[in-house]
Amino acid sequence: MQRIPILQMGACLLVTIQVDLQDQVALALQDDLAAKIETTGARGVLIDISALEIVDSFIGRMLAGISGIARVLDATTVVVGMQPAVAITLVELGLTLDGVRTALNVERGMHLLRAAHAEIAPHDDAD
Amino acid sequence: MQRIPILQMGACLLVTIQVDLQDQVALALQDDLAAKIETTGARGVLIDISALEIVDSFIGRMLAGISGIARVLDATTVVVGMQPAVAITLVELGLTLDGVRTALNVERGMHLLRAAHAEIAPHDDAD
Numbered sequence: 001m002q003r004i005p006i007l008q009m010g011a012c013l014l015v016t017i018q019v020d021l022q023d024q025v026a027l028a029l030q031d032d033l034a035a036k037i038e039t040t041g042a043r044g045v046l047i048d049i050s051a052l053e054i055v056d057s058f059i060g061r062m063l064a065g066i067s068g069i070a071r072v073l074d075a076t077t078v079v080v081g082m083q084p085a086v087a088i089t090l091v092e093l094g095l096t097l098d099g100v101r102t103a104l105n106v107e108r109g110m111h112l113l114r115a116a117h118a119e120i121a122p123h124d125d126a127d
Numbered sequence: 128m129q130r131i132p133i134l135q136m137g138a139c140l141l142v143t144i145q146v147d148l149q150d151q152v153a154l155a156l157q158d159d160l161a162a163k164i165e166t167t168g169a170r171g172v173l174i175d176i177s178a179l180e181i182v183d184s185f186i187g188r189m190l191a192g193i194s195g196i197a198r199v200l201d202a203t204t205v206v207v208g209m210q211p212a213v214a215i216t217l218v219e220l221g222l223t224l225d226g227v228r229t230a231l232n233v234e235r236g237m238h239l240l241r242a243a244h245a246e247i248a249p250h251d252d253a254d
Contacts, residue, residue: 005143005178005208007233014233016132016143051132081132106134106141 004029006036011119012044012110013037013075018051026062033066037073044113044120045070046106050081060095067100076116077101080109131156133163138246139171139237140164140202145178153189160193164200171240171247172197173233177208187222194227203243204228207236 002025007014013036019025033045047063049055067077078101082090090097103109114120129152134141140163146152160172174190176182194204205228209217217224230236241247 002145003178004145005175007141007143007175007177007208009233009237014134014141016134016145018129018131018143018145048132048134050134051130081134106136110136 003032006032008036008040008042011040011042011117012046012113013040013042014046014048014106016048016051021059021062026058030062030066030069034069034073037070037075043075043117044110045075045077046109046113047077047079048081048106049079049086050083050105052086053083055082055086055090055095057093057095060090060097060100063097063100076113078103078109078112080104080106130159133159135163135167135169138167138169138244139173139240140167140169141173141175141233143175143178148186148189153185157189157193157196161196161200164197164202170202170244171237172202172204173236173240174204174206175208175233176206176213177210177232179213180210182209182213182217182222184220184222187217187224187227190224190227203240205230205236205239207231207233 002019004015004017004025013033036042047066063079070077080103082102101112103112129146131142131144131152140160142160163169174193190206197204207230209229228239230239
């Protein structure tokens with residue numbers, strides 16, 4: 001089964017979603033991310049969805065789920081890179097991604113995370 | 128056709144390869160990356176292959192090709208996250224990834240790029 005890699009950059013984790021998120025892949029991502037937050041002590045999670053041309057209610061729930069899991073593990077999640085057409089469709093569908101923070105791109109998302117957590121130094125490689 | 132997203136982080140570009148690299152996808156990635164280096168003036172390219180369980184001669188050539196294109200556009204490419212089993216197979220096959228720099232993970236790769244280019248400040252979001 002395909003697993004989505006989780007990259008560590010200092011106190012941040014970065015996930016780029018490129019494949020269709022079927023149930024198993026999405027569940028595995030939630031599990032992997034929770035485990036990685038625990039082992040690394042990450043304070044921020046960036047999820048890049050710039051490759052996704054469709055964000056439906058399933059993906060919306062999955063993003064909200066990840067965001068909620070990260071929150072109870074004391075990490076902030078920011079979804080970045082949403083295509084304009086996806087944003088339009090989301091609003092038309094009445095999906096508001098409640099509880100999910102968004103930013104235009106990775107850099108803006110990183111800014112947001114830094115503002116939220118002092119541990120996420122400008123120095124990304126705090127190793 | 129699937130396109131692999133290219134994330135910008137300051138003067139670095141980050142590509143996470145998760146899907147099987149067929150010819151068209153690999154060619155599109157080379158094109159996109161060359162265009163992105165031009166438009167962003169990026170000095171470093173990180174290619175994460177931690178999701179790849181097989182690196183054959185085609186992928187090896189593709190990585191060398193991207194590395195060469197980036198070089199003439201004045202950017203350094205570092206391939207990161209290779210699985211141990213992949214490294215073993217590569218050497219057994221006699222594929223040495225000539226001209227491709229590698230690092231253990233994204234953070235080490237970022238260190239390498241910073242050592243090579245002063246523009247790639249510890250401050251990744253030099254925007």
